[in-house]
Amino acid sequence: MISKSTIVVRYAETDQMGIAHHSEYPVWYEVARTNLIKCIGLTYTQMEQMGVMLPLSELTCRYKGAARYEDVLTVTARVESISAARITFAYEVWREGEDKPINTGSTTHGFVDSRTFRPINMKKKYPDLYNKMKNMIEG
Amino acid sequence: MISKSTIVVRYAETDQMGIAHHSEYPVWYEVARTNLIKCIGLTYTQMEQMGVMLPLSELTCRYKGAARYEDVLTVTARVESISAARITFAYEVWREGEDKPINTGSTTHGFVDSRTFRPINMKKKYPDLYNKMKNMIEG
Amino acid sequence: MISKSTIVVRYAETDQMGIAHHSEYPVWYEVARTNLIKCIGLTYTQMEQMGVMLPLSELTCRYKGAARYEDVLTVTARVESISAARITFAYEVWREGEDKPINTGSTTHGFVDSRTFRPINMKKKYPDLYNKMKNMIEG
Amino acid sequence: MISKSTIVVRYAETDQMGIAHHSEYPVWYEVARTNLIKCIGLTYTQMEQMGVMLPLSELTCRYKGAARYEDVLTVTARVESISAARITFAYEVWREGEDKPINTGSTTHGFVDSRTFRPINMKKKYPDLYNKMKNMIEG
Numbered sequence: 001m002i003s004k005s006t007i008v009v010r011y012a013e014t015d016q017m018g019i020a021h022h023s024e025y026p027v028w029y030e031v032a033r034t035n036l037i038k039c040i041g042l043t044y045t046q047m048e049q050m051g052v053m054l055p056l057s058e059l060t061c062r063y064k065g066a067a068r069y070e071d072v073l074t075v076t077a078r079v080e081s082i083s084a085a086r087i088t089f090a091y092e093v094w095r096e097g098e099d100k101p102i103n104t105g106s107t108t109h110g111f112v113d114s115r116t117f118r119p120i121n122m123k124k125k126y127p128d129l130y131n132k133m134k135n136m137i138e139g
Numbered sequence: 140m141i142s143k144s145t146i147v148v149r150y151a152e153t154d155q156m157g158i159a160h161h162s163e164y165p166v167w168y169e170v171a172r173t174n175l176i177k178c179i180g181l182t183y184t185q186m187e188q189m190g191v192m193l194p195l196s197e198l199t200c201r202y203k204g205a206a207r208y209e210d211v212l213t214v215t216a217r218v219e220s221i222s223a224a225r226i227t228f229a230y231e232v233w234r235e236g237e238d239k240p241i242n243t244g245s246t247t248h249g250f251v252d253s254r255t256f257r258p259i260n261m262k263k264k265y266p267d268l269y270n271k272m273k274n275m276i277e278g
Numbered sequence: 279m280i281s282k283s284t285i286v287v288r289y290a291e292t293d294q295m296g297i298a299h300h301s302e303y304p305v306w307y308e309v310a311r312t313n314l315i316k317c318i319g320l321t322y323t324q325m326e327q328m329g330v331m332l333p334l335s336e337l338t339c340r341y342k343g344a345a346r347y348e349d350v351l352t353v354t355a356r357v358e359s360i361s362a363a364r365i366t367f368a369y370e371v372w373r374e375g376e377d378k379p380i381n382t383g384s385t386t387h388g389f390v391d392s393r394t395f396r397p398i399n400m401k402k403k404y405p406d407l408y409n410k411m412k413n414m415i416e417g
Numbered sequence: 418m419i420s421k422s423t424i425v426v427r428y429a430e431t432d433q434m435g436i437a438h439h440s441e442y443p444v445w446y447e448v449a450r451t452n453l454i455k456c457i458g459l460t461y462t463q464m465e466q467m468g469v470m471l472p473l474s475e476l477t478c479r480y481k482g483a484a485r486y487e488d489v490l491t492v493t494a495r496v497e498s499i500s501a502a503r504i505t506f507a508y509e510v511w512r513e514g515e516d517k518p519i520n521t522g523s524t525t526h527g528f529v530d531s532r533t534f535r536p537i538n539m540k541k542k543y544p545d546l547y548n549k550m551k552n553m554i555e556g
Contacts, residue, residue: 011308062474151443294433
């Protein structure tokens, strides 16, 4: 399963090089991740209300091209791997009509309790949710 | 009483006009407001822990000049007025060595309960804190 | 003429109060303004290439309600007034299914030359564009 | 050579988890990188005026702890490696009084012509600047 989100580059996201600032890509990844999680019938907000947070433990971004103001981008997100302790998502940023992504990246998140910030064993504590996330890898 | 905070314009804060984006000024005002509140011997974090939040009800900004990457700015903050229900801060943004501010502005904030988001009568509920804030206007 | 833009509140746009940070509204206004300008058959990028920039001279925001992560908002933009030297846009931010906007605001922009940052008399220099913008007020 | 920059976490940088949003770290890295480049007697602005830009080709961040509003952080930057085509910087984010960094990361940048965005052979075109940067690795 893969989610596709449309991002139109905002003026505020550009920098004096005339391109979208590199720190915006993780923000766009997050929009795509939000949409991916919705695909399993859950909102990120509901997950936080259940008591699960997914703070980042790692982020990687590879910039192959530049995005400019008003560019219409498609950001894809998918689950790359999952364990009881953490989940990794992979992303691609595409500009309309091009045959290679302008950016690829990944984020790894620990599963933590939203009150204590302590690690959760997702597989044991929320087996249904864990399995739904795991199943996203295949299909 | 007036607080003075130094801001060095970040690359990420510029836009493709080559100047600091206008939405950064409210962020800098907030830095200056944080420092002003420290002047009464309290951090904003402590206020939130006491149960008081100050969400904005109004913002005004007047842009008279542009700020550029690596510019060293001084942002001043002071209490302009206060009532039992709300407080207004005034700000000026100065560039080193110039005789007029490049930006002036104000923010008005309601006093609300941090759990319920309902209005608080600050004068009755936290008279000491209210008086400290009120006294900042004169001196 | 009025433009309507859909904004879904991003996680990165929230703050520790659990609401969209007040400095995001000017960014959303800008998205709405970009879409409004497209209504006259021009992109903001094309205007900059023609040599016209619209830096802000004034911003006002009134916050009447809070926006939360994943909220679906509609941001409207329209031209409020125009002169040879400047243009004022008005904005409203609505949350789906509510009968009052959660935020209203305005931005005033000077017309400046994109190379020199000097004021342009828009009415004289680009009468067609000026008239298109002026006509947006009525209809 | 290593630069040390002080960052105080801004309210606007927090998210609804109550911690600094992960996309702020690349912005702080950039502040640290700006200060490191100043150590060789040059500003980033001067480099852009010389015709050299350093867009990112890669970013990595490892999050080991969380930063909160008003936390006073030290961000270190150093040159990790350099070639004729690109330069890699390494960063650490420390919180006062702790014995491990809360975040480590790196950015890799291509040297490009600021007008054409084409790669520059830095070693050939700006040997002095190249050597200054290279020398930062040792000392």
